[in-house]
Amino acid sequence: MAEAGSRRSAFAWNFAGTTLYNFSQWLVLAILGRLFSQATVGEYSLLLALTAPVFLLTGLNLRVIQATDARRRWSVSQFERMRHLLNAVAMGISFLIGVFTFTDMGLLAALVAVCGAKAVEARGQLNYGYFQVHDRLDYVAQSLLSRALLGPMMVALAAFLTDSLAWSAVGLMVGWVIPQLLLDKPRVQRLIRNDPQATRPEEPRTVPALRAMLTKGFPLGVDAGVSSLSINAPRYLLQATAGSAALGGFVPLAYLAQLISSITSAMATTLISPMSRAYHEGRRKYFVRSLVRLVAFGAGVSAAAMVAAWAIGDWVIARALGPEYVNRPLLMALLLSSTVITLQRMLSKALEASTAFTRYMLVDSVTLATVALASVVLIPKFGALGAAHSLTMGFLLGTAVVLAMVVKLVNTMPDSPASRD
Known part of the structure; x- marks a missing residue:
């Protein structure tokens, strides 16, 4: 009975966090639709369509690897290093696609801002994987709910003040990074302090460990x-x-x-x-x-x-x-x-x-x-x-x-x- 109750609680947290976070991304489109033309909404949609496969393809689904790393083959810092490396690769590939796709510098600037938001989102997924290791899906949901609230708010503010798609995307990035810095980071650090396996001395051979992570x-x-x-x-x-x-x-x-x-x-x-x-x-x-x-x-x-x-x-x-x-x-x-x-x-x-x-x-x-x-x-x-x-x-x-x-x-x-x- 306890397991069933725990599963219902996990479902409730996942339902609230995931649903509202995805709804907030539609809400961003609704805000842009109200403040800009339909063509501008299409341009923003194209930026999302170009960057999403790149970040997912290069992202290795690190959240799944971390959440299922029962033997703790990799340290928290090694996951973070890999995440930063993969984000840099994804941003570089996305920028190159933009250079060959867009002639408008405003769209290229907006692409860079969208890449920044995607990088923040990917980094947050790594935190969520660590929360899953400790069965703290409530932390995941609370972070998603914070992003669902702040993301559209910052987009609306930036779009209203600047009338710029690029600055609107910057607003989205800011709305997502605030919960990561103020909510997720302190919780990860607190869990690490109480996790003997996470605080063990880091393996000296980082490159082979990252290569194994890449292969997996x-x-x-x-x-x-x-x-x-x-x-x-x-x-x-x-x-x-x-x-x-x-x-x-x-x-x-x-x-x-x-x-x-x-x-x-x-x-x-x-x-x-x-x-x-x-x-x-x-x-x-x-x-x-x-x-x-x-x-x-x-x-x-x-x-x-x-x-x-x-x-x-x-x-x-x-x-x-x-x-x-x-x-x-x-x-x-x-x-x-x-x-x-x-x-x-x-x-x-x-x-x-x-x-x-x-x-x-x-x-x-x-x-x-x-x-x-x-x-x-x-x-x-x-x-x-x-x-x-x-x-x-x-x-x-x-x-x-x-x-x-x-x-x-x-x-x-x-x-x-x-x-x-």
């Missing part, structure tokens, strides 16, 4: 980058074929639809560790029951979102973003794509729990290839609606692939009747 995290980074590219690929082609204004009308609605995935990820975070233990202990019934629970939860949230969008979506969007953003067919198409994305990601948790990371990468690669191909065919003909349908088609095929893998995984899973379900 490379597949996770590639998978995260490919997954991000699957989401962003239609945005690149929409920008190229229809321009910034069309992208600016598409992305705010896409972010709103993606809140489904952020809500369901809170449930997945609380169940992934018990599912992993169940898999390795041969408790097939518990493993399958947990997976069914995840899929049912995702389907329920998706259905509720689609009903709400049909009933009051136009009213909410008109007041939050402006009447020019109201597009019910596009919103419903994006919600359908988000439903399929959620289904694929919930099923993929079975692969993650069994540590079948190679299969996970295969699923994401198939998804990306299908999304890209569908985008090339559909977006020139149907514009933003084609972009939404491209996501649906790509993730639908990915869902079919992962479902076949999960069925095979469950059928070959050793069953231990003596273990408690």
